[in-house]
Amino acid sequence: MKYELYADVWFLTNFTMDSTALWIAGKFMKQQIRAGRLLLGSFAGTAVSMLLFFVWDDYTWYQICVHFLVNPGMVFLCYRSREKKEFLGQCAVTYLAFLLLGGILEWSMQNAAGGIDFVWYFSGAALFLAAAKKMLGHLKREKETVYDLLLITGEGNISVKGFYDTGNLLIDPLVGRPVHIIKKEILKEQIQQGKLPVRLIPYHSLGQESGLLEAVTLEGMYIMRENHPVYLKKPVFGMAEEKLFQNDKCEVILNGKSMEN
Template identity: 35%
Template sequence: MYYEVYIDVLFLINFMMDYLLLLIVRRVLKCTATHGNICVGSIFGAAAVCICMLLPVRSTLIRFLLFHLSVNAAMIWIGLKIRTLREFLKAFAALYASAFLLGGVFTWLQPYVRAGSLFFGAAVGSYYLVIGIWKFLLYLQRMNKYQYTVTVYTSGESCTIHALLDTGNSLCDPVTGKPVCILGKRQAGEILKEKELQTLRYIPYCSVGTEKGVLPVIRAEKMCIHTGQECWVEKPLIGICEEDSFTNGEYQMILNPAILGGV
């Protein structure tokens, strides 16, 4: 059994796929490489694959080292202009993750591709789908980064709730200048006692849909923000919102970034 391989077709397909992969990695890692750099890296990768195909090498291990380590490493170095080891390892991992996603999406589209010209269209369509997947994964990562478990202590009582660090929350007490976190109304009613209600006062605020308003604020005894380690805040200011929870019930508190030193 033998296979007939057209070297020009092999080169063109590999060039196109390498170019798309390097574009994806550049976008994910926000590299400064130009399209010219990526083009040169893709030409090198495609040419190296063609040369490796012509070499009389039967060892699976050697072919693996040539294809997956040497060629891809050089392609990243040339195409993305990455020089530090840390950035290289991130790019190498992103390249293989992108190749896995691109291959999966392209395999899903391949049954619908009947003509050679549609092959390239499917490849480009796969590129945009993979970019969308990466954006969604990075969004989930960012959301996870801003999620915390918070324990609020009031009059000897404590309550553990889910909180979201909102970079858009810059509410501060106009008198003391201290940051104000926002607690849902139902949760506030469960944990506030007479001692906290005696410290209740109102501060002005504005938000989307409310140009001018006032927000009831209390001073709790202390608050612990679990960030991998315990971050204690003494006498935190907590505003009581009319809503019971935020983002469809996922969180009961909105944290002010200033309470953790800013983001």
């Protein structure tokens, strides 16, 4: 059996599908998409897919290349995400959008409308899409609570990651400033060289009923927020051992009152 292929119709159809899928995915994930990036990603993805179809005789390798190289590249051109987890989430939601726009719609048109199989198929896809949205929401909240920090010391600047913890409300009674918690290893060298004077402050929030915490005061700290950086003058840091930090995502636990300054 032979089929006639109209390249212009194919290109326009796929370009429209790609653009619509990327737009739906962006709305679903509540991400702003520039029209130029969306059109660029859709055009590039459709053009490369079409080119590979005509020059590649092996349809299996063509499918592999499109699904694992071309489509992810199209998503990257549209969203420009540089974080692995976020990028993978964008790819997953975009593919689900392709599924809902293309696969489900085409399948339903070729089969009996309202069939029970279609209902189950659609319901499963909708549930999976809802789960993906919940996962992306969790990743976004996690991303929003971790900030790039720039610590200003007399010996130079130190770049670290900081987790914004609303439960950390420790205050230095001597100067009345919020106390942030930092891995002791970060400032160990400067402390040993006598560059940072250490003092003790009382605490009640590090797994003990009461105790004394070694603390130092730095020259300043920048919290790199997306809208604008927050600068804290003379921030106080309590030093804690590695076991307090459950993973390597951050070296500092920011005080819950950090953003009030």
